[in-house]
Amino acid sequence: MANIYEIAKLAGVSVSTVSRVLNNHKYVSEEKRKRVQKIIQELNYMPNRNAVDLIRGETRMIGVIIPYNNNQAFDQMLHGILNKSTELDYSVAVLPTKYNKQKELEYLAMLKNKLLDAIIITSRSNSWDKIVPFTKYGTIISCEYTEFKEIGCSYLDRYASYIDVFKTLKNKGYTNIAFTTAREAAESLSTRQTIAAYESVIGHVNPELHISNCFCFEDGYKAAKTLLALKNQPTAIFANGDEVAGAIYQYAKSIGLHVPRDIAIIGQENQPIGVALGISTLHHRLGKVGEQAFELAVKKSSAKVKTSYEIIQRASI
8 A cells, every 4th residue: 555655666756745735735836736646546545534633643532521412502512513513524523421520521531631622511510619720721711601711612602692582571561480300400501590580580499380300291291290289370481492491382282272372482592392282482592602612613712702592482372
């Protein structure tokens, strides 16, 4: 099998010139480039990707830490990341953690071993104090806001968006409002932000009106059964996703409730199930968050880039 030394000898150039041609380096004369490319074609030479990566000093591989897939929020971010990776001709390694702290640290160590050029964190389980030291080995981009100057972030103001949702419901006359979240407050910033927004707009949170561990349709159905069986039944429910909201809608209909006269429902992330059922939604544009995070990773940037959100009102409120 041919190697770059043979190519260099046949083309009458240095090995470094062959390397520059293989890496599309601009500092090569057109005449030398054509000679090298002609020999490469004649020998049917295929460069060793690992060797090229070492020469170039990068892998063109971006890692994406994601707790789990089959979740509308993370799937949207990943969709945006993959769209941008195709456009920019990069590869993506999906790194699932299920919020396992040790697994997350093992993935971050891939930067130290030069297996990845950068890592995008869609959601984390470790504290920033544990994560920041890895920035000396490679670029780390967060999909939530962080003040650490070493870490770039593509983010949205979740707290402001939750404030707007509760204000929207309150302005429409709903006061006995329930809500669902994925993780418990101790584990999740977005859950803490939801509770803080609720307390700011509505008041004290009745523990009966907050259901956590809602990740999918089945979880939403169980949450609806619990909430709609309360003696002081809520008049509105803010779900942590459109899939959860769709399940609440289906259960409410199954027991003869009218949406929105008897129960108002609003979800998140503008998913097809919400569009089909006419469920209002808080659209965080997470695909855009993913695209921007990928661009920051490629640029090795520590910039802070904010994405806007919107509340899409449909027949459910």
